[in-house]
Amino acid sequence: MTEAGGVVFVIDDDPSMRESLKNLIRSVGLRAEAFGSADEFLGSKRLHGPGCLVLDVRMPGMSGLDLQKRMVEAGTDIPIIFLTGHADIPMSVQAMKAGAAEFLTKPVREQDLLDAIQQALERDRAAVAKRAEVDDLRDRLDSLTPRERDVMRHVIAGLLNKQIAGELDMSETTVKIHRHHVMEKMRAGSLAELVRMADRLGLPTPKS
């Protein structure tokens, strides 16, 4: 599911709480989905658009913190906003360290919550956008041939064409050609840009 505005996922075992949060979120024009437990949430379809999680720390079964850990391990980057009825400092520290977006206590001032949600969504939107960019770059990278890729690697390492030719055992001219291709396919305007792209893609730069 793709949702430009973003979806807020509410997980709380107390039904009234759940309902009220959903109501609140919808009242500011956001989409909200409510779940009674972490398992329920995990079992549902994954999102593709921006979103954030509003989570009660204390829940029967998998607790909020456990869910956070799980998602981190799974590599999902969705921002989490914790709610709790118990103000527990160690807990909040732990949550924040683990990357929570916000940690709020119940009863929560709705403005605080909404702000946190907006922030989180923005963050996620950005993240989503970023991810999209990276995906694009990746596509471009994939379109390179192996030799081109090799050349690119050495280019971003800063090697001259001559050196590259030596390294890869090809003629300089060939190198130039490849290089040209790389630049084209990668749609990099300059070497620097290319290097940036490589960075973004997380390509390792071989040292000569």
Place this chain on the structure above:
Amino acid sequence: MAIDLAAEVLRLRSALRDLVALSTIPAAWVGREPPAIPAGLADVLVGSLHLDFAFVRLRDPSGSASVEAARGNAWKAFPEWLERRGTVGELLRKEIIPDVGGDAGPCRGIVIPVGVDAEGGLVAAACDRTDFPTEIDELILSIAANHAATAFQSAHLIDNRRWAEEALRKSEQELRQSRDELEMKVAEQTAQLRRTVSEAFAVHQRFADVVNSVDGIVWEADAETFEFSFVSEQAQRILGYLTERWLNDPAFWKDHLHPEDRDRAIDFCVNATAGKRNHDFEYRMIAADGRSVWMRDIVTVVVEGDRATKLRGLMLDITEYKQAEEVLQEKANLLDLTHDSVFVRNMNDVITYWNRGAEKLYGWKKEEAIGRVSHELTKTIFLEPLEAIMVTLLGSGGWEGGLIQMKRDGTHVVVASRWSLQRDGQGTPVAILETNNDVTEWKRAEEDLRLSEQRFRYLADHMEEVFWFIEVDPERMLYVSPSFETVWGRPVKDLYENPRLWLQCIHPEDQPRVQGAFDAWLTGRAEWYDIEYRIVTPRHEIRWIYDRGVREVQKDRQVFVCGIATDITERKRAEALLAGEKRTLEMVAKGDSLAQILDNLCRLVEEQASGALASILLVDADRLWHGGAPSLPTSYTDSIDGAAIGPSAGSCGTAAYRREQVIVEDIATDTLWADYRKLALPHSLRACWSTPVFSSQGNVIATFAMYYREPRRPNAREQDIIEQITHLAGIAIERKLTEEKLARSERNLAEAQRLTHTGSFVWDIRTKQALHLSDEWYRIYEFDPDKDKDAWDGRLKRIHPDDVGKWQAEVDRATHEKSDYDLEYRLLFPHGVTKYVHGIGHPVLNSSGEVVQFMGSVTDVTERKRVEHRLIIQHQVTQILAEATSLHDAAPQILRAICESLIWDVAALWTVDKQAGLLRCMEVWHRPSIDVPQFEAETRAATFVRGIALPGRVWFSGEPIYIPDVVHDASFLRAPIAAREFLHATFGFPILLSCEVLGVMEFFSHEIRQPDQDLLDTMATIGSQIGQFIERKRAEESAHKTQLELAHVARVATLGELTASIAHEINQPLGAIVNNAGACLRWLAAQNMEEARRSVEHIIRDGHRASEIISRIRALAKKTPLQKDWLDLNDVIREVLELTRAEWDAHRVAVQTQLSDDVPPMLGDRIQLQQVLLNVIMNAIEAMGGAGEGPRRLVIGSNKHDAQHIVVTVQDSGPGIDPAHLDHLFEAFYSTKPRGLGMGLAVSRSIIDSHGGRLWATANEPRGATFQFTLPVGGNRLV
């Protein structure tokens, strides 16, 4: 053209030559095989006719295969040509072929069919001549062909014929062979047949011989017509008719029957045949010479299917036999004259003659008897074996003996039977003549006589009486029974020799008297003979005889007398003894002194036994004292008076010691008399026999001794006397002793009565007077035996008015039913004292069975009754108090119980109102049968201060107060009312607790009653019981209150620990409300009314929820009194879990529930039970709260514990409970928690206890603790 004649002639010659050659062919063909013919022809054609090629095919028109032959090779291609031609169609006409295509040069050919339609075949030829074939050639060929064909056919035919001939010859040969074989077989068969026939013939002949040799006529006839189909030859001999006549005459048999027998025989035969029965009958036939021949006809009926078709039989000529029979019969007819039973039977025992005598004897008529088997008819019982009889009979021709036979009516007869054997001319036995006389009667008479004799003998031999039969003139003994010897002591044979012996033995004093009487009777001067006398036996015994007789007078003055003499000695003696005893007993009854009685006895003995000196000594305290000894010298009796009993103390002392008779034959020598000899001997006492006298209990009470002046042993008679006398003595002495005992008894009885307060009485129903009233009786009824003469009547007045009816009814019943009466009733005395008595009466019946008296006792059971009452009332009160929940509850019951038991009519209970300083009335009770409305009202309304009125005074003094009659008591404020309502006696007593008066009980009676110490004692006990009850109730009350307080405190404390949960619980709905409110505002801003409205609804809902939670918590905190309700324990548990959810969640405890569906509803206080669960669960959570090793698990379970209880289990996986602490866990103020009160478990336990359950803790495996409690289901009592 010039015909070349020469050439023509040559041709013709050659042609002729050819023809000739041809004509030889047929001859050559004769006898040749068919295949040779075409070959021959072909040869000829080629050879003789000089053709270059010839082909001949010949076929047999009959269709057989054709034969071919070819010669020359001019037409090589002929076969092909033929084939070609052949396929198109058979060659029907000749054909000329111009060119046959020969190798050497062109040849001309010709083919000619043979026979009509070419059926014979064909001939083909080829020649190199140019003019071939000429006419002549054609002709010749044709002829040759035809010849060939013909010859072929002939040859074929001949061949066929030859073959056929051959075949025929062969078959002829075979046929001949078969015929030969057949002839041989036939010859064999014929021979065999001839043999068989001759054998059959031989058999037939033998059979015919047999048949014809039988001395009788063997015959076969048709079953219906009786026409003979076969008759043996003997027929001719026997009856004189030719056998042909038998066979030819269909009615031969019928026609030749004797007229007299015809109908009978025919009927018989027809019947038997119809019945398909083989039969055997006799009839006469007329022989050819006019004789009558008796025939016995044994007939077999042949049945085919179910019809009798033939008869076969044997006729025997029995004429002679019949004649013999007739003769016999004639002779037998004579026998009808005799009265004896005579009958004749043949050797088969079939009766052939039956005389009138037999008819009379057996009851069977002649017609019925004749033809029957005799011993079947008479059911003869042989007294000897039949074989023996027959032997005798056959041997000597006759037999005599006895038989038992049965008459027609079933009675048996004893017959004297004589048999004679009848023989025929040849000496063959033919018949037996049996003569029988009925000797039954005679036999019976004989038997009777024998029996009679036997019986008499038996009687005479066994009776003690002497039977005697005397013939008068001459006087001789006819019979005297053996008992004579026993009685007279002389042998019977002596009497037979001397008929007067018996008289001579009579005692001299009686002899003259007897002789006179006997002689007078014998001579007829005296009518009767009936006399008693004494005889003297050879042993000098005297016996009494009672003799009587009857006289038989006959015409010829042969008189005999007979009679019976009985030994009546015993009787006489017994009479004497009886008289003596009677006398003695009279003395006993009269009350004569023991000394007199014993003396009398002794004299009796001395009368009975001459020469005896009797003595009776009394036994007392192991000594012998003088009883009676009239004939013994006083000096002797004095000297032995008081002698001790011992093992050798003379006869008496020893007898008493040994408890058995002691016979001392001679005092002088017997060792027993060693010490006493010198006392006895001077008085010439030699023999002493002593016998102990026993009481009915078997104690030795006396000894009876017989002394003799000469050494003697006792004979039987003397022993007898001893026995009798000792018996009598026993009676007399015992009686005397009993009398004394009785007197003593009576004294004791009176004493006993006095001690037991039991008085006895005997009263006469009719006169209604007392026959006997014991001293004690007087005392009970408080009458003076001397002064109160009408005490008996007076007693009725003494009976308590309430009980008189009951008493009278019971006595009446007992009188009517003639049974005992037994009842308790009261006596009321003028001075007001009541006594309880227990009266028992037993009816005494007269001889008609009517009740004439009652005898019985009256026991004063007042004391016992009192005790009983007291115990009863105490028990009742105890029970009431045990079951009552408050004094108010118990009061009416207590009052009633006391009144009913102790018979009071009205009661009141007052309690002290400490504050007001007053006695208030808590309860008034009155007996239902009386009504005291005003008194009751007054009493209920009244209050008293200390010291005023009865209750007040009791209160003041702390002591019971008794007023016999309030009416006359000035201090009794309610006296007037009491008087109006007939209340007299009253008493009050305090309800005390140690020394404090808590209340007062008052009792009233409509009787005037005296103070009763017993009553006061009883009431004192009750009063104190009630006091304790009050105290106990108070204590319980306060304990209960305390417990509630405690529970509350604990609850609140526990609640305090639940802050986190409570906060969380409330925060949830609050948070939701805030969110919804925020949302609502935004919805409103967005103008979305629907959403806004929904948000508000949610707010309201959540708000309610929050307040619910608060009220639940509040409820827990409240101090409520006990509230019993029906609960579902599982719900209670779940509520508590909900409440504590935040706690166990916070502590990361996993909670598992195992709540059984079987748990029934139970009665309990919800709050309190929740408190217990809270407490236990919180404890568990806390226990698991420390260092987090291991899983934190809490398992809560509910289940049915048994039929009456539920069990709840709370298990944790904490560190468990230290066994040392286990005991102290439930103690108050015991806590392992730093902040804890230590009250939780103690209070929990007391809560569970008050529900009637149990709370306990155990260790859990592998770790942790388990707390369990049981609760009873259904209604339980909560304190």
